[in-house]
Amino acid sequence: MPLLTRLFIRAGILFFVGSMLVQLVNAFGWVLPGITPVFWHLLIVGWITQIIIGVAHWMFPGRVRNDAFKDNYPLWITFVFLNIGLILRAITEPSNYYSENIILDILIVISAILQLIAVLIFVAVMWPRARPKKHKLTKK
Amino acid sequence: MPTVSIYLIRSAFIYLILGIGIGTLLLIDKGFSFAPQIWFLLPIHIELLLSGWLLQFLMGVAYWMFPKFITGKTRGNKNVAVTMFILYNLGMIALLSAHLVTELNSLLILGRVLHFSSISCFVFLIWSRITTYNR
Numbered sequence: 001m002p003l004l005t006r007l008f009i010r011a012g013i014l015f016f017v018g019s020m021l022v023q024l025v026n027a028f029g030w031v032l033p034g035i036t037p038v039f040w041h042l043l044i045v046g047w048i049t050q051i052i053i054g055v056a057h058w059m060f061p062g063r064v065r066n067d068a069f070k071d072n073y074p075l076w077i078t079f080v081f082l083n084i085g086l087i088l089r090a091i092t093e094p095s096n097y098y099s100e101n102i103i104l105d106i107l108i109v110i111s112a113i114l115q116l117i118a119v120l121i122f123v124a125v126m127w128p129r130a131r132p133k134k135h136k137l138t139k140k
Numbered sequence: 141m142p143t144v145s146i147y148l149i150r151s152a153f154i155y156l157i158l159g160i161g162i163g164t165l166l167l168i169d170k171g172f173s174f175a176p177q178i179w180f181l182l183p184i185h186i187e188l189l190l191s192g193w194l195l196q197f198l199m200g201v202a203y204w205m206f207p208k209f210i211t212g213k214t215r216g217n218k219n220v221a222v223t224m225f226i227l228y229n230l231g232m233i234a235l236l237s238a239h240l241v242t243e244l245n246s247l248l249i250l251g252r253v254l255h256f257s258s259i260s261c262f263v264f265l266i267w268s269r270i271t272t273y274n275r
Contacts, residue, residue, distance in 0.1 A: 044189065052197060059205070061141065093170065108171035116164040123153045130149045132141055 003067040008054025015046025033097040085114030144221040148200030155192025224261035231255040
């Protein structure tokens, strides 16, 4: 299993635990405002989508066998941006209900843009790899 | 990767980009409320990412990776698979249109019927491939 896949899956599992922790806290009645969308995004983006990205990188044809950053940097950027974006969201979205601080608003926007860029890069990398195994990519 | 899986996976990518694009706008609006009326897009955001991205991607990968038949058509009847793809995406168009025109009930029902028909094709194709070669 390639290094990036292991990282995506481990990060995904941490988000899964985080989302279940949020549910546990809710069950005790300590409901934070704005926590429900955070829960769903930790689960769907942090856990399921991240597992999909990791396994797709591993299983789809055309993977560069080398784990080095220079050979896989677009997906490294996806990994970093997606995780930072999601963590930022998980912190700033509930906090925004308690504070009028404009920094929180800016961080929410940064989190949204980081996640968008991460997904655009992921699709750009994986689109040509969704192909028959025998079909070789042509170098330009 | 079979052609039908390529279709399913690539259209799932398109829905992913659309869904995350709308999600980005909604999240930015939480930070700086610039157009509160865009929240009518929330059901579309959810539909795009759950039905369009997650389910369709998983269908595409399952059709590709589940054990193949040793003889004959290795992944079952290809026409059924193509029908599955077409019905699913027609269902997506109907559902997204229904959400756009404020939950138009007849379109919602049509979308769900198309999705159910597509999933029936999926089950028909996959059921007998849930097996092992080690018997």
